[in-house]
Amino acid sequence: MSHSSDIAHARPIRLALDVLGQWTELTDSTPSSEMVRIQAEDLREAQNLRTRLRAEAVESGKNADDVAVYLDIEIHIADDARTARREFSGLDAPVVPASIRYIGTPVGLAGLIADVKAADVADGVTLIAVGPQEANFGKVAYGVVPWLEDRGVAFSASKVEGATGVRPASHVLAS
DSSP, X not given: OOOXXXXXXXXXXXXXXXXXXXXXXXXXXXXXXXXXXXXXSSHHHHHHHXXXXXXXXXXXXXXXXXEEEEEEEEEEEOSSHHHHHHHHHTSOOOSSOSSEEEEEOHHHHHHHHHHHHHTTSOSEEEEEXXXXXXXXXXXXXXXXXXXXXXXXXXXXXXXXHHHHSOOOSSOOBOO
């Protein structure tokens, strides 16, 4: 079934969490034959890495879409940006992030995630909490997941609940 109206026949963004070193995808998507996590200083570097990885797949005889590239994003989110920045400044976090870092609100993070996909920066993102994991990932479940769902991203309720401890209050697919 083809949806020619889909934006450039693109698949929706994929979302995963790194929970204490354990990678868990929350989106309900078709598994890729190869999944690659990347770290980048900025979105341009991430986009260049994804382009290179997809080109290498084609050179080795695979389809570029067989490779799903996930960009690591370090996060600290709160209900408002000022609170997020204040809380973050009190954390013992590395000054230089290992990858892109986002400090702000759940809706702002959801917008960044959507932009990552829209600009072909990555096929998915892996969120890594800087600071209290339970609080950050709870806000992902309550704020980021519903926002992305409203824009066509399908999530697995059991995976969201398993990774965040929160049963999403949204129209997540039962699984």
